[in-house]
Amino acid sequence: MARVLTRLRTRNHAKLHSGYGKRPIVRVARWVLTLVIVAAGALSSAVPGHAQPTLAQIEDELDAQWRKLEPVIEQYNKVHSELKVNQKKAAELDERIRPLSLQADLAAAEIGEVANRYYRTGPSSEFNALLKSGSPTSLADQLMVLDRISSRRQQQVAAVLDTRDRYLSEKQALDALIARQQAQDEELAARRKAIDADIERLEQARAAAYQTAGYTGGSGVSGPCPAVSVGGAAGTAVRTACAQIGKPYVWGATGPSSFDCSGLTQYAWASAGVQLTHFTGSQWNQGVPVGRAEALPGDLVFFFSDLHHVGMYIGNGLMVHAPRAGQPVQIENIDHMPLVGFRRVG
Template sequence: MKESLPMARVLTRTHTGDYFKFLLGHSRRNLPVVSRGVAALLLVLAVVVGPAAPAAAQPSLAEIEAELDAQWLKLEPVIEQYNKVRSELKANQKKAAELDKRIAPLSLQASLAADEIGEVANSYYRTGPSSELNALLKTGSPTSLADQLLVLDRISKRRQQQIAAVVETRDRYLAERQALDELIAQQKAQDEELAEKRKTIDAEIDRLEQARLAAYRTTGYSGGSGASGPCPAESVGGAAGVAVGTACAQIGKPYVWGATGPNAFDCSGLTQYAWASAGVGLTHFTGAQWNQGQSVSRSEARPGDLVFFFSDLRHVGLYIGGGMMVHAPRPGQPVQMENIDNMPVVGFKRVG
């Protein structure tokens, strides 16, 4: 019996098809024998293969969502720090461009003025004063060459003082430009460092998101779509009404970190986009938006106010009344309505 088991393994792997052909080739009078042979073969196969090993338990949807939430708690502060660096970098690059516009004419003005002094002096000493300068000198009634030279010297000194003022302003701008260049270089380095850190966590988020989508396909569930009900929960007019209406119109669009619309958003990108439609500029960074608004209590909150979450201000939504907001939650969850009490509220800010 010990020797027959290896033969059975060989049979099942290489000769199963030939064996069944052999069995089927027998005449009908040998059918009972064939049946007994088939039964014996099936018994051997059952012994060799054995019962199937139990499949590893797949995580439930709730477990996958919980793991995604845990990973998101790590990633969202990184993204907001990235948004901070990016917004500051853009602001400083804009300042640098504005300084360049101021520096260029000042440099030209100083250069032209210096050239002008040189030309006047050279012309005077080479050919005598021009008719314009001669008229100016005669206005002071100079009676001698020494008097004429004194007048010219005074003109030159006044012009030099003007040049000195121009050069001083230009040099101050150049110093500011140099400081900005250093800051921009630091921010670019921070941007690259955060990008690398974000890649690591993004890869894990993507892995979990694929597991989440697979679980949804298995169960036929399409994933959470946020709270139902009218949007906005309370009607409001003016600029706040425009912002709220714009936010409500984005429901269902995907979350993409760093996105500011119109096809995808992150949390501060959505609030920036909503209020931009009402003519109010917000920085694409939750911390900056916190400082751009006026604090209001929860009892005073009204549609259009920004509502912030967590002690580090990592998340923001647009309040729409009735304890509800529109926000961009995280990857895998589109822009949606949600009860503000599903996260720890730290405050409300009014803009516009």
Template sequence: MPVATMPPHRHAPGSPVRPRGLRRVARRLIVLVAAAAVGAGMIAVPAQAEPTVDEIEAQIDKKWEELEPTIEKYNKVRAQLAVNRKKSSELQKKIEPLALQSELALNRVGDLASRYYMSGPSQEIGALLVSAKPDTLTEQLTLLDRLASQERKQVEGVLAVRAKYDGEKQKLDALIATQTKQQSELAAKKKQIDAEIKKLEASMPKTTVKTAGCPTINGVVSVAARKAIKTACQQVGDPYVWGATGPNSFDCSGLTQYAYKSAGIYLTHHTGDQWNEGKAVSRADARAGDLVFFYSGLSHVGLYLGNNQMVHAPRAGKPVQVSSINTMPVAGFRRPG
């Protein structure tokens, strides 16, 4: 007998049937459920990482490169303003007695004119002329005429000096007005940039900053440099405050000015002026106590300690500290005194 066979591609009785369409529907349902789970927060999605402290510090440092030149320019205008106000005050003190002197001289000339040319000689002069010998009469008249001439010259000289001082004071007053305006403009710009830095600093975790003290100094160091180094190192840990020159807070040029002031050497509170107030020194010849400057615009300065180390006031948020000079582009060295 022939053997019966099952038709090809047919399911055995009782076996489940899974059409392709059903599988596609199932996959879609899985995708929709997963999306709903993500929306409900059931499945974690990697969040964007918060910036690290180092990254925030780098942002602040970059912004500070923009701010510090403005602060130093402000310091320059303020230093010039103080010098010119002092000059103006000194000139005013000189002008006041000159004004009185010129007024008295004019009164004397007027008195001479009245006595000798309008009303005639006084009784004393008349007696002198009567008692004078004939050969001395001409000399006496010449003397009186010369006296009047000297009075006129005195007045002319006083007025000339007074006019000179008046002219100089007018120039200084105009300069002071200009610099006062510049000071206001720079302060406004500084305030704007400073606000951006404060926003960055607000996102930083609160930490205690510990700074290392100054290292032992070896080698040739002048008496003034030793005093300046000692003074600057005593300020390690003091806060940075722009425009501050001590004794409890500093900006960069304020710290170097304060350090060398203790050694009897006065530096202007401005990095550019401090660059010009010192003797140029090569990096190879630099020694402890020299000033080290940074950036092409000379916007930062520190007190060199040797071995590529310095003590300086870095920026807002960072206290006076010892650090490497290689963290910024070195512009050069100068030796005060």
């Protein structure tokens, strides 16, 4: 019995070392490996790779972020322009009020002095002709003459004071408005640093992306404007706008070396003798509505529902505009942005 058990153990040991017992293990290992490969393939197909963004995608992202900044810039332009206008009005009112106050004070002082002198020393030389002519013979007559003269002077003083007080009332209201606008102007100016930082960040991202792609251009055209067959003020404005192509965008700038969007249109039309406010919303209201089919070179073309961007139409669906930081004044198709309408000025 012991011999039989010994033989069985020896036979099994020999089979184990001969490889006979390895086949099931190999088959399992191969099956597991196949599952791993299949799973890995399925996983790789389920998780897409991170493709590099196209140049168009880069520009679209920058445009989207810029659209958040430009309304703030135009709001600053609005407040700053209105503040300058109202400060000028306040200065003009001051110029009107000062002589009126002086005139009223002098007239009132003169009335008091004449009355005081008359009752102390008798009539002065200015009344002698009346008082010695034989008409006002009594003291009562003399007093009546003085009273009439004094009344006329008082009426004149009252009229001057009324005008002065009206101007003072206007100036008080204007001063209150200026105070509010100055607070807004300072608040928006304080945001300039943050805006400049955002612009710098966007430009660095743009430069890096374009450098990686081996491209440095923008989406617009920097060449000369096509021939414009329009004369008069509109022709002057268009030629001036076209002459600025290639100059940099700087927010709040009105030329001559740099521009923002409303600064460019203001500058161009100023060369033709038409004064526009440095704010897109005001420029929209300063013009006459024009349909797209009737639009002519020189018309202003506005974009976005809040009118925060404007360009100078040059015909054939093209405009000259200052797009944004990092992109100079250039020619672009008006359908590149959501168009709101046209306005004719001049």
